[in-house]
Amino acid sequence: MDGASWQLDEGDEVVPGRIALQRLGGGELYETYLAWDSRLFAVIVVKILRPDVLGEDWARRRLEFEAELIERLGHPVIVRGFGAVLDGPRPHLVLEHLDGPTLRSLINRQREGPLDEVLPLALHMCSALHYLAAEEVVHLDVKPLNIIMGPQPRLIDLSLARTVAQASGMTGPVGTTAYMAPEQCRPGQAGQVGPATDMWGLGVSLYEAVSGHRPFRDPASAEQVAAGTASDEDRYPQLVDEPTPLPRHLPSPLPELLAACLTRDPGGRPPAAELAVGLEPLVARLPRPVQTRKRLLFR
Structure with a gap:
């Protein structure tokens, strides 16, 4: 649920030298704006703590942790940062502006995403998650809305990220319900978060991208959960439901690889590098554009 808004209009100053251009959205903790940075002389994204959490120590700590994490991480497929303002009236992160569509928008537009777009993107995401695991970081919110497509794909939004040590000590659910692993739904009961x-x-995310639907039924709404009318099984269908069938036309071993990612026991899921190795032959068989003098052909 979103909190209070800064209600910045185009031309309003975020801080000196940084001008708001357009509101992009936000969540419970942050509000994001497209902005112009006069020092960088570039369009950037600012991720500002919402005004109603400015006085909360936990919110400040989350901002500081995310700023430190973005500064420490350096990977071609993970969103880049250009500093942070941790004090003053509008504490915020400064992030690169990415012009590509999200995987969410592709699914909304085409339902079943073309394999020649989805499979290479999947390899990029494997690269990012392999790196995060090596850095002992867990993203905790991998979903189509946080995957940017295009020539330079990115995994974005480290708002919920934890170190592996922090994640292993989680006592309550954290994440976007429809994309949460069983151990995120019930930390300590359904396996260790990592x-x-x-x-x-x-x-x-990939299951939804290649089929047009998620593998499990929609979870109960926030209103149903707040009213106490949703059972635990309705709130977290992934704890009890089996994945719905994938389209039969998908090439092997893609269905098997996706099924392995949805193993309820986290120890049975493939690491990112292993998934990438399984996907690479499928990517290699995709039609490749060949530039000729007159036109673009496919072989």
């Missing part, structure tokens, strides 16, 4: 948790989120 890098395998992100493989579940990637598996659900």
